[in-house]
Amino acid sequence: MLTQTLTPTYFVIDFDSTFTKVEGLDELAHIALAGHPERDAVVQHIRDLTDKGMNGEMSFAEGLRRRIELLSAGRPHIEQLVEFLRTKISDSFQRNKSFLTDHAEHIFIVSSGFKEFIVPIVTELGILPNHVYANEFRFDEQGHIIGIDETNVLSTDGGKIKLLRTLSLPGDVYVIGDGYTDYELREAGLANRFYAFTENIARPRVTQVADHISASLDEFLYDNKLSRSQSYPKSRIKVLLLENVHPAAVRAFEIEGFKVEFVKGALDEDELCERIKDVSIIGIRSKTQITQRVLESANRLMAIGAFCIGTNQIDLETAARRGVVVFNAPYSNTRSVVELAVGEMIMLIRNIVPKSNQMHVGNWDKSATGSFEVRGKKLGLVGYGNIGTQLSVVAEALGMEVYFYDVVDKLAIGNARKVQSLEELLRISDVVSLHVDGRKENTNLIGKREFDLMKRGVIFMNLARGHVVDIPALREAIESGIVAGAGVDVFPKEPKTNDESFESELRGLPNVILTPHIGGSTEEAQVNIGHYVPAKLLEYINNGSSYGSVNFPEVQLPKPGTSHRLLHIHHNVPGIMAKLNSIFANYNINITGQYLKTDEHIGYVIVDIAKNYSEEFVQELKAIEGTIRFRMLY
């Protein structure tokens, strides 16, 4: 860490909604009024009074007096509150305990809250008890709160100003807080700067007048070049999550302190080019197209998470050349697709869809004609990857004979049999199911020629990618009776959101199951993906590990420990390693670990070094010709 001399001498920090995520007095009311029939209304009234005070819309002393009157609490409730507040310390304060401890002599907590619950919390993070200035309750003999110590200046209007005057701190004073009374210290000339703290709440009336807005303590420390736990404040790193990814993903980034934006649907290219400009991490599903143009608009982008299996919607090569790492979730929804395929296959071969539709209009058509078992039938899998192989196992358990064709030589699982060509597979199969990936070359893989090769009465399923099938040819094959039943989950053109209508030539055909690209849309799959992909992205952002990436040299890294980690992504051209090494030698840098992985286009070097290095050394590394991206972690 490049620790520098302290510029500000004293830090005056607010407690409620700054040091902790909540307002202590509101929470005390909530605890004390448990079981009270009017609890919600009373607590809300107290909250409204708190907000009015914080926004400077009401006399502070008046608001405090009225809140205390509404409160019906005692010592045991305060004990419960302290327990609760321990779980509500602001994330960035927790992360930066060492700053609080190391600078304890210069830190003061000045709050309109109450010492009874503030002192136990802040002292656990290194604040000195005699540096806590706050109100105090008055209790009766049974321990009920009966009022406040009115001789304390903090119970009066302008209390913080009066207090700071008496403290008369001999040096620069920086105030950090979320409320208007914190700003008033600056207005009164008692502070050099006021930082509106918005990690928990952003009050427009306060942010408007602030010298600076700090979305976290990390930002405050970074801006003032003070020692901190994050090399760059994550609250300044924007994560854009599209297409309704699972809330677990949002939580995973928020817990780490990132600024997260969530959008329910996909965005088109123009919208995305605009929105992505200041985004560092983007999460998408199958609908969002990350094109070259989008990537060229994304100067801050470090990583893309495909919260799905397919990555054909991303220009992977351009991403890599721009130093943007892409991760996906290769297995999280595999089982869901397999189960849907099995279900559809049985429904289609039994001709259930038309029968069900007839029942809904009152027609009872009991007959065995055109209805078969899957047992003993030949299932032909086009693409024998993760989904194809798992479907193969389940289909065998149902008594089917499984055949597969894959462009790559794949090991057959169970009794499945490999065939040598797509044509052969299509000729022999009773059920054809597509499970190829979405590479461009697979466009119209199945068209008229291929349908003409299939057995008359075949069941056909596409749960892979829409562009793989020529839709007019499929319609013709259904109408001509070649295809007796079809299950289609994916389409060349799909609506961007649930509000758009679905247009397709397949609408209205008999014995055709159409589903809105939901092969992977189960609760289980989405929650799995919601955990899996953020974990990969965070590993990369926090540690540099690119393991599991689909477009980048893969490196699995140990934690950097006490070293600082340099991450250098460059074009794979001769001489870069020599230049890097000569800079390390010139600056006499002590290397504690080094990792290198290259592919055809990209070189990814990770170097762990001892902490004593200069800014010039860092600048020289960044300036090496061929550097795509340079990052430091500690």
Ligand SMILES: NC(=O)c1ccc[n+]([C@@H]2O[C@H](COP(=O)([O-])OP(=O)(O)OC[C@H]3O[C@@H](n4cnc5c(N)ncnc54)[C@H](O)[C@@H]3O)[C@@H](O)[C@H]2O)c1
């Ligand atoms: N409908 C959904 O919601 C849903 C959900 C998950 C996955 N998918 C899609 O399912 C498909 C399969 O997924 P996976 O996880 O099994 O992928 P995978 O990459 O594990 O397997 C794809 C297989 O297809 C083979 N292949 C590619 N082109 C081929 C061709 N022309 N002929 C024969 N084989 C070919 C590959 O060699 C590979 O073995 C992908 O397109 C994926 O995007 C759809």
Ligand SMILES: O=C(O)[C@H](O)COP(=O)(O)O
């Ligand atoms: O690639 C996938 O995993 C599937 O197509 C599912 O995509 P989705 O997450 O957009 O439903």
